[in-house]
Amino acid sequence: MTALDFTAVLAVIPMSIVDGVVAVLLSKTGGDAAALPTGSLGAGETLEAAARRILSAEAPVAFAYLEQLYSFATPATGSGPTAITIAYVALVPGDGFAVPLQAGDRLALAEVIVPWAGETGGPVDVCTPGGEPLALPPGDADILGQAMLRLRGKLDYSGVGFALLPERFTLRQLQDVHEAILGVRLNKPAFRRRMLDKGWLAATGDRETGASFRPAELYRYLARKGA
Amino acid sequence: MTALDFTAVLAVIPMSIVDGVVAVLLSKTGGDAAALPTGSLGAGETLEAAARRILSAEAPVAFAYLEQLYSFATPATGSGPTAITIAYVALVPGDGFAVPLQAGDRLALAEVIVPWAGETGGPVDVCTPGGEPLALPPGDADILGQAMLRLRGKLDYSGVGFALLPERFTLRQLQDVHEAILGVRLNKPAFRRRMLDKGWLAATGDRETGASFRPAELYRYLARKGA
DNA sequence: CGAATAGTGTCTCTGAGACATTATAGG
DNA sequence: CCTATAATGTCTCAGAGACACTATTCG
Numbered sequence: 001m002t003a004l005d006f007t008a009v010l011a012v013i014p015m016s017i018v019d020g021v022v023a024v025l026l027s028k029t030g031g032d033a034a035a036l037p038t039g040s041l042g043a044g045e046t047l048e049a050a051a052r053r054i055l056s057a058e059a060p061v062a063f064a065y066l067e068q069l070y071s072f073a074t075p076a077t078g079s080g081p082t083a084i085t086i087a088y089v090a091l092v093p094g095d096g097f098a099v100p101l102q103a104g105d106r107l108a109l110a111e112v113i114v115p116w117a118g119e120t121g122g123p124v125d126v127c128t129p130g131g132e133p134l135a136l137p138p139g140d141a142d143i144l145g146q147a148m149l150r151l152r153g154k155l156d157y158s159g160v161g162f163a164l165l166p167e168r169f170t171l172r173q174l175q176d177v178h179e180a181i182l183g184v185r186l187n188k189p190a191f192r193r194r195m196l197d198k199g200w201l202a203a204t205g206d207r208e209t210g211a212s213f214r215p216a217e218l219y220r221y222l223a224r225k226g227a
Numbered sequence: 228m229t230a231l232d233f234t235a236v237l238a239v240i241p242m243s244i245v246d247g248v249v250a251v252l253l254s255k256t257g258g259d260a261a262a263l264p265t266g267s268l269g270a271g272e273t274l275e276a277a278a279r280r281i282l283s284a285e286a287p288v289a290f291a292y293l294e295q296l297y298s299f300a301t302p303a304t305g306s307g308p309t310a311i312t313i314a315y316v317a318l319v320p321g322d323g324f325a326v327p328l329q330a331g332d333r334l335a336l337a338e339v340i341v342p343w344a345g346e347t348g349g350p351v352d353v354c355t356p357g358g359e360p361l362a363l364p365p366g367d368a369d370i371l372g373q374a375m376l377r378l379r380g381k382l383d384y385s386g387v388g389f390a391l392l393p394e395r396f397t398l399r400q401l402q403d404v405h406e407a408i409l410g411v412r413l414n415k416p417a418f419r420r421r422m423l424d425k426g427w428l429a430a431t432g433d434r435e436t437g438a439s440f441r442p443a444e445l446y447r448y449l450a451r452k453g454a
Numbered sequence: 455c456g457a458a459t460a461g462t463g464t465c466t467c468t469g470a471g472a473c474a475t476t477a478t479a480g481g
Numbered sequence: 482c483c484t485a486t487a488a489t490g491t492c493t494c495a496g497a498g499a500c501a502c503t504a505t506t507c508g
Contacts, residue, residue, distance in 0.1 A: 005232035006268065008300070008311055041233065043309055044302040071298040071313050073235070075271040082270055084235055084311060086298050119384065153380075157346065172487080189489070190470045197469085207479095213485045214478040399460080416462070417497045424496090434506095440458040441505040 006073075008041035009085045010051050011140075013069070013147050014059045015112075016092040017164050017180050022112040022151075024126065024144065025059045025097055026134070033135040034108045034126075036087075036143065051088040059100050059107055064090040065163035070146050072139075089147050091163035110134050114148050114183055121149045151181050159200060162221040170208055170216035171195065233300075235268035236312045237278050238367075240296070240374050241286045242339075243319040244391050244407050249339040249378075251353065251371065252286045252324055253361070260362040261335045261353075263314075263370065278315040286327050286334055291317040292390035297373050299366075316374050318390035337361050341375055341410055348376045378408050386427060389448040397435055397443035398422065 013036055014025040026034035039054030041047065051066055069087040101107055110126040123141035126134045136144075154160045161177045175191050195201060200222050207215040240263055241252040253261035266281030268274065278293055296314040328336055337353040350368035353361045363371075381387045388404045402418050422428060427449050434442040 005308070006235045006311070008233045008309075041300060041309070041311075045300065045309075046302065047298065047300045047311075050300075068297065070295065071274065073268060073272065073274045073277075075273065081232070082235075082268070082272075084233070084268075084274075084313075086311075153384075157380075170487090187471050188487095189472085192488075194470075211486080212480050214480090214487045216487055397460090414498050415460090416499085419461075421497075438459080439507050441460050441507090443460055 006081055007083045009038055009083050010041060010047065010054055011036045011038045011085055011087045011143060012051050012055045012058065012090050013087065013144065014055060014061060014064065014090045014092055014097070015147065015151075015164075016095075016097050017177050018095070018097060018109065018111075019129070020176055020180055022114075022148070022180050023097065024110050024112060025061075025092075025100065026108045026110050026126070026136075027058060028106055028108045029137075030135075032132060034110060035137050036140050038085075041086075047086055048088070051086075051090070055090050059090075060103065061090070061092045061096045061100055063096065064092045065160075066090050067150075067160075069150060070143065087143050087146070089150065091160065093164055094166035108134070112144060112148065114145075117183070119149060119152055121145060124148055148181075155181055156194075159221065162200075165221070168204055168206070168218040168220055170218060172216055174219075233308055234310045236265055236310050237268060237274065237281050238263045238265045238312055238314045238370060239278050239282045239285065239317050240314065240371065241282060241288060241291065241317045241319055241324070242374065242378075242391070243322075243324050244404050245322070245324060245336065245338075246356070247403055247407055249341075249375070249407050250324065250356075251337050251339060252288075252319075252327065253335045253337050253353070253363075254285060255333055255335045256364075257362075259359060261337060262364045263367050265312075268313075274313055275315070278313075278317070282317050286317075287330065288317070288319045288323045288327055290323065291319045292387075293317050294377075294387070296377060297370070314370050314373070316377065318387065320391055321393035335361070339371060339375065341372075344410070346376060346379055348372060351375055375408075382408055383421075386448065389427075392448070395431055395433070395445040395447055397445060399443055401446075 016023055027037050029035050037054060037058035041050045048066055055064060067089045069089050071084060071086045074083045074085060097109060101109055109129055111129060113125040113127060115125060116122050123145045126136060128134060151160060155178060164177050165173055171192055174195060175186055179186055201219045202222055204218045204220055206218045208218060209215065243250055254264050256262050264281060264285035266284065268277045275293055282291060294316045296316050298311060298313045301310045301312060324336060328334055336356055338356060340352040340354060342352060343349050350372045353363060355361060378387060382405060391404050392400060398419055401422060402413055406413055428446045429449055431445045431447055433445045435445060436442065
């Protein structure tokens with residue numbers, strides 16, 4: 001068997017929590033159409049380095065936690081060579097989507113609607129913050145569904161949730177992240193106990209400001225391996 | 228950025244449970260050295276089809292459940308192009324390793340030794356059934372570690388364990404699979420309750436034969452989506 | 455009947471949901 | 482004092498570990 005040549009494409013999924021729901025940054029491709037940001041792998045580049053470079057070019061967020069999702073081969077269509085696409089999830093903390101969205105109009109903020117419960121799996125829908133459905137290229141809805149499935153599965157044993165929060169956060173913010181990803185409402189006392197019992201959190205002693213009610217305490221995430 | 232050309236390699240990890248421990252089939256590369264079976268992606272081939280073809284060529288087992296594991300780019304070393312390697316896990320049921328091992332001497336049966344507990348992650352060691360350590364190419368121990376991590380993580384919510392068992396099996400065999408993958412001993416009554424409560428199993432009414440003691444009932448796995 | 459393993463009943467402990475109660479900020 | 486939310490105490494229930502016990506097959 002001889003080694004054939006292929007093109008290598010990376011698809012990056014910039015994800016964050018915006019207004020209490022899971023949101024992604026998409027490249028505008030038309031009026032009500034958008035697509036995942038993509039780019040080509042460079043020679044001598046690792047996959048993660050390429051994903052980070054493409055994210056900076058297409059959706060320049062200040063910081064993101066990257067995790068490889070899935071790879072697939074798109075068989076050659078007539079002329080061109082077969083393309084290998086490697087999908088990466090980029091978890092953006094806090095309100096990191098605000099800056100790239102203001103910087104230009106190439107990007108579209110999209111809300112992710114998960115039409116299945118638990119860890120069933122399958123494609124998801126996306127719409128604008130106003131509720132208008134967005135059209136995606138074939139395959140992108142499945143990739144986004146895989147990303148949601150991965151997030152739901154890793155949420156309560158791996159600390160991916162903290163990649164979506166700022167350095168210091170309240171337990172209510174942490175619960176909002178979990179509820180947005182899981183798509184269910186959680187019990188507050190039980191959630192607090194479970195999080196604190198894991199030993200991943202350190203109280204800072206400081207409290208949030210600007211609230212017109214009792215301010216919540218701010219916590220830090222004690223980084224563990226495996227994100 | 229122009230699209231560059233890369234070579235695409237698939238690495239397949241044939242895994243099974245042999246004598247109560249996790250075992251892999253490796254290609255012999257020397258006296259005490261072995262490597263994961265690999266092959267090139269063909270034009271117009273999907274990744275899973277290529278992995279299945281390579282498995283048939285390198286380690287011809289009768290049946291295997293395939294699952295994509297991870298992809299990485301090996302930067303070009305001087306002359307050749309950058310290689311993209313996509314790793315697949317092939318779960319082989321029952322004693323499916325027996326036939327390919329007898330068919331030739333290109334293959335080595337190796338036992339996987341996991342030096343970390345739980346879902347810590349990291350490279351693993353391999354040795355012959357006799358206990359002799361086997362040398363692996365750089366990176367292969369990490370890929371095998373990722374495979375073990377994936378198996379441990381998916382074991383109790385996804386039914387991957389059943390891909391390592393024959394069509395009909397006893398609850399003791401199922402428990403042996405779980406104990407081999409998790410590397411811990413499990414409580415029998417609790418394990419039985421948990422498995423039966425999931426609703427994934429159907430009793431066949433038949434019992435195993437050949438035992439010199441009370442024969443156990445045989446169960447079937449009620450296939451669910453997501454393997 | 456003895457040996458070996460299959461399969462079950464029961465106690466206990468832990469973790470989580472539900473609900474009520476107390477605490478603390480601004481207006 | 483009122484309101485809204487933070488934070489906690491307590492009851493209850495479900496799931497799992499531990500352990501002992503019964504059941505069934507072969508020799």
